[in-house]
Amino acid sequence: MNDLALKMLLGDRAKYIMLVSGLTFASLLMTEQAAIFCGIMQWSGSTLDNVGAPIWVVDPMVEQVNDTEALRDTDLHRVRSVEGVAWAAPFYQGVLRTRMRDGSFKFVQLVGIDAATFAGAPAEVVEGDLNQLRLPNTVILDEYGAQKLSRDPARPIAVGDSFEINDHEARVVGICRTRMSFSGNPYVFTTYDQALQYAPGTRKMLSCVLVGAAEGKEPAAVARRIGQATGLKAYTRDEFFWLTVWWFIENTGIPVAFGATVLLGFVVGLAISSQTFYSFVLENLRNLGALKAMGASDRVLARMVMLQTLTVGLIGYGCGVGLASLFGMVVLRKGMPPFFLPWQLPLLTLGAVLFICWMAASLGIRKIRQLEPAVVFRG
């Protein structure tokens, strides 16, 4: 009877298209909005990806990676003395104002790394030479910054160009590839000492200490030991990332805004699909009654209805997730808006779509159960 159930469904072209469209829209909205949310969350911790340190040591008051509460210079030495620490390097980060040659200014995310070890240096320098960062007044700019800081979109900033950071010259010696920051400011890498020249002077300047665990030591265990020994907070990269994500979830309206859209997609999908499928069952009630009279059991009819809803559900899901992925491919090429589609997301959407199908089928099955086969004898 399964093939007949599918023919009954596909034969009613208008209802079939309506059902598939509703579920496609729901899947698209749920997947795409959730992926943008994940993308934003990924951006919130992009410093962690752009500065590849295994352990981050910060002031106990720091709640997430974009927070800055400077440490004392002596903290660097205290961290270095902890057992299991292979290396510890100073790190500066701050948002500074740049001024271009034509007088315009923009904000950048300045990152100062240790000149001796280059711990925290960008992983992918696409143009120029990282070693030249040891020269005075030099910076490495990310690709986004090369575009954004240029007045002429046709000519991005290139190696050899210069601009000003806080009234100090910054000569570009390299272009690197980074993940966009949450604030949308380009990343500018320089040495820690040079960063202190650029940044307005304060009593404490050390944003955090980047740490590498000794060979054979678990970063998480080393981080705990640093915390116990120094009274500072030490996180592994993953711990700090999730701390940052949860901070954004708890302290911003982002999850509510995206959650509302995802919920809207779910509700619209549920409403359209349930209503359309229910009317599909109602319109076929006489035929279903005839099948029941001819000896089709409630179970067989329920299976047919379930198959019909699952078919439209899975087709709609495939179209929706496919369109969301297509959208993702386009925006990833452009870099905006943020888009991150972890494998769990399509699974969650599938769960939501299956729930919608189950709800829609339940309404139909309930009606079929109540249906007396004798209805076919009534004119």
Added chain:
Amino acid sequence: MNRIAVRTSCVCKGFGEGESRTEVLKEVNFEAQMGELLMLVGPSGCGKTTLLSVIAGTLGVDRGEVEVFDSPLHRLQTKEVTQFRASNIGFIFQQYNLIPTLNCIENVSVPLRIQGATAADAEDKAAAMLETVGLGKRIRHRPNMLSGGQQQRVAIARALVHDPKLIICDEPTAALDSENGARVMEILRGVAARPDRCVIIVTHDNRIFRYADRMTHMEDGRIHHTDNPETGAMERQ
């Protein structure tokens, strides 16, 4: 040939509750025999269709007994009645009730598919049955591409394809012209000629009365009398 195919004893059936309750069947005693075509006639609202539904096992009774081929339907569980219908009863409805999105051969194969036949087997038998009712060249047509008479012949093929012993017909010619009505009745007449089968037809259509072996007249929820149109013999209840 005088074996009882269907027997109802003191069957009562009502609808509604309290003051709005209506007793539709009142102590109905009815019999249909193997190898006969029996027509159930009477004015609208007299309970013909309700009795037909009770005999077909699509409606339970409030009181009384219903036996079809010695199976006590009134005592069977819903699931058992459903299985009984699938194996033993063929249905022909006034509005044909063909599934509009399936073609003729798929529609006719439905009773076999319900019984668990494979699509290929069911369609082979359905094609043969459509050939029998004169629609062998229209097996891939959908119902909306056929005339009313042709649709009813598809419905007859569907009712007969699984070789049921009892054929239940509800106003099978009401929507047909005389010519198509006669053609449908000729087919049903042929079905009833087999000694192991019984055809029960509810109808208002006096053009087809001549095809009946016996006619049972109902009035006000009761069997009034049964007569034989050929011999004129009448038995009152």
